[in-house]
Amino acid sequence: MSPRGVAINDVRERLFDAAERVLAREGPAALSSRAITAEADCAKGLLHAHFDGLDAFVAELVLDRFARTARQAAELPARAGHADVAGNLVAIALTLLDSLNPAVVALALTRPAATLRIRQALEAGAPGFTVIQDAVTSYLDEERRLGRLAKETDTASVALALVGTVHHLLMTSWAGAPDPREQTERLVAQLVAPSLGERS
Structure with a gap:
């Protein structure tokens, strides 16, 4: 046990959560x-x-949140054929938006x-937007x-547009900015509606 009774395997997440609270409250x-x-309380x-x-610490916090979202995104292909395409895309996009506090x-x-x-960690293969x-x-x-x-859907371009836009929204989320969730839902509708409407 570490000082004040914090278990060693819990330290990173406890400190990460604390940092996010401080940032949200005080900037x-x-x-x-x-x-x-x-x-x-450590x-x-x-x-x-x-x-x-x-x-x-800040770098590890960002990389940890990226990795957490990447693990959730890895489960996305298993959703194919279930629910609806737009809903599944919105769900992963919102997860990505929630993965990192704008602060x-x-x-x-x-x-x-x-x-x-x-940047060095991502270049070395740490999970991120790619x-x-x-x-x-x-x-x-x-x-x-x-x-x-x-059949003609350019899936790589749709994925790039979605993830790139979410990345942009994360980088420009500040007080007074439009709700990124509403923007994401509208984007998904525009990206997949033609492909859904044209399928046989």
């Missing part, structure tokens, strides 16, 4: 190692015992060292094989 300027550990040095500084994204963008770590895009493509390929999408 990026308030985020510090001490603020995170205080919010998590010993002050615990974050540095598990991460190589705050930039490493976390904003924080990462203001910390070049964290951004560099994230993995999610591939999962969406595989799902659409299966729906096309089942005849629920028109």
Whole structure:
């Protein structure tokens, strides 16, 4: 057990959750190692015992949320033939939108060292938007094989449009911005309606 009774295998997620609460409540300027550990009710040095500084922590937080969404996206092809295509796409898009708190994204963008770590990890194969895009493509390929999408549907382009748009919405989500969920639902309708209408 670590100080204050935090189990070792629970430390990362507990600190990640605490950081998201601090960001949501007080904004990026308030985020510090001490603020995170205080919010998590952990010993002050615990974050540095598990991460190589705050930039490493922020990078790992972003990568963890990407990985979590990638795991959910990997289950998408199994939904082929079930429910409806548009609903399945909206569900994974909303999961992606919820995977990262906009404040976390904003924080990462203001910390070049964290951004560099994230980029290097993604280049080295850490799951991110590309993995999610591939999962969406595989799902659409299966729906096309089942005849629920028109044979001529460019599944890779549909997946790119969806995941790229969600990425954009994540990067531009701030107070006063349009509801990204409504925008996502409208986008999905535009992307899949022609293919659904043309199938035989």
